[in-house]
Amino acid sequence: MSWFPALILLAAVPTGEALTPAESMLADHVTQTISSSEWLGALAPVALSPFFGITCLAGLAQFGGDWFPAHSLLLQKSTVLNHPAVFWVFLVLTLVTSLPRFTKVSKPIAQALDQIEAWSGLITLLTVRLLLWTVPAGDAAPPDVVHAGFLSVSADVLLILAGIFNFLVINAVKFFFECLVWITPLPFLDACFELANKALCLSLAILYGYSPFAATVINLLLFGGCLLIFRWSHRRVLYFRTLLLDPIWATAFPGYSRPGAELVVFPQRAFGPFPACIRLTLQRTESGWKLRQPRLLGQSPEVHIPDHVTAVVSIGLLGHSLTFEGSDLPPMTFSRRHTSRWNEFLEAFRLRMGR
Structure with a gap:
């Protein structure tokens, strides 16, 4: 094309x-x-x-x-x-x-x-x-x-x-x-x-x-x-494109909505080694979760979240929100990619629905 x-x-x-x-x-x-x-x-x-x-x-x-x-x-x-x-x-x-x-x-x-x-x-x-x-x-x-x-x-x-x-x-x-x-x-x-x-x-x-x-x-x-302002704006460009395009691809290709091993999330504010709106991947581990920033060169920074923390999801219009209750981590935003497989998605990442 x-x-x-x-x-x-x-x-x-x-x-x-x-x-x-x-x-x-x-x-x-x-x-x-x-x-x-x-x-x-x-x-x-x-x-x-x-x-x-x-x-x-x-x-x-x-x-x-x-x-x-x-x-x-x-x-x-x-x-x-x-x-x-x-x-x-x-x-x-x-x-x-x-x-x-x-x-x-x-x-x-x-x-x-x-x-x-x-x-x-x-x-x-x-x-x-x-x-x-x-x-x-x-x-x-x-x-x-x-x-x-x-x-x-x-x-x-x-x-x-x-x-x-x-x-x-x-x-x-x-x-x-x-x-x-x-x-x-x-x-x-x-x-x-x-x-x-x-x-x-x-x-x-x-x-x-x-x-x-x-x-x-x-x-x-x-x-x-x-x-x-390229680095600052580039993080937000990836954020906007993910929120905008993921639901479109999930509708056009139903297999794209199936939960995988990683969930792409964007922190709403800076924390630890990560700036705000940086693209992170959330993985389920035996002892909780792991937040990771993939890098082509060098070591990828990671943050481990213990299992006693409760991960709560709130439904949004353009994207959903993920909050780790009992920790000082900021809320995370992720796309509506998995909305059509919601129960399967919640079970795969051991997430709870908010009120």
Whole structure:
């Protein structure tokens, strides 16, 4: 699903149409001199709104005309962004994914598809970049290489990896604020936020058309601000996504609702080695329970809960609450994933229902 927009770009690559000598020289120039500003400057609008960002860039390439100095080689005539299908396909995708975000009732649908849109936008932008990235032939100068320890990494590869990290950080923080707006009980706030997001995306794309360097400066400032709160917001993004998506997957795939060996929980406040809203797993043990934060590297911190503590569950609207009575542990929130197998779930983790 995420690869579909990228396939549109591949289909838009001209195969049988010959380029003029001037266009051929320009294409060779593009493949060898995509600068960091021309790459990083285009990331901010796509990170804020992936489908709309690609639509704006394609619109600048096709309809900009003499309005923009066209400093960016990504917007030149020889690139796939100039193909009409790219603009219209992404415009349709923008409408399909944006309209549900205007109301609180339909917004969960768009939020559930947010990951697909984000990865589709990133894959599409990488496809545009990679289609312009060829190995210089003949006596052309070799690409810059950065030596790091035992590895020799192309500067282009480092630039692409930096762009991916840039994109993911900005998009994750944007998603957090979307969820925050959604749970705020104010009418029309979702529509106002979506319109403001699209306006900012369009403004950054237009700025990119005038000056990729200026767009890169704004992108780096935006990235720096998002990076400061990334870890804090990323924990809450996982929290929102779990509460939002788990019931959907459990409805679509009934087997997903079957209780397993672990229950994903999120503490409502910090305690011990764990910050608030961190993703933890709860496991039943012979002597009680074990709370654990899985880590890819290093030792995973754990907290053991003795058997004399009573684990009480309270039903909630968006998620359920788990309280360990007789301990100083904070309440834990978990999703509605196991609601359809409630009795089996309570027995598997030895939990009691609250009053």
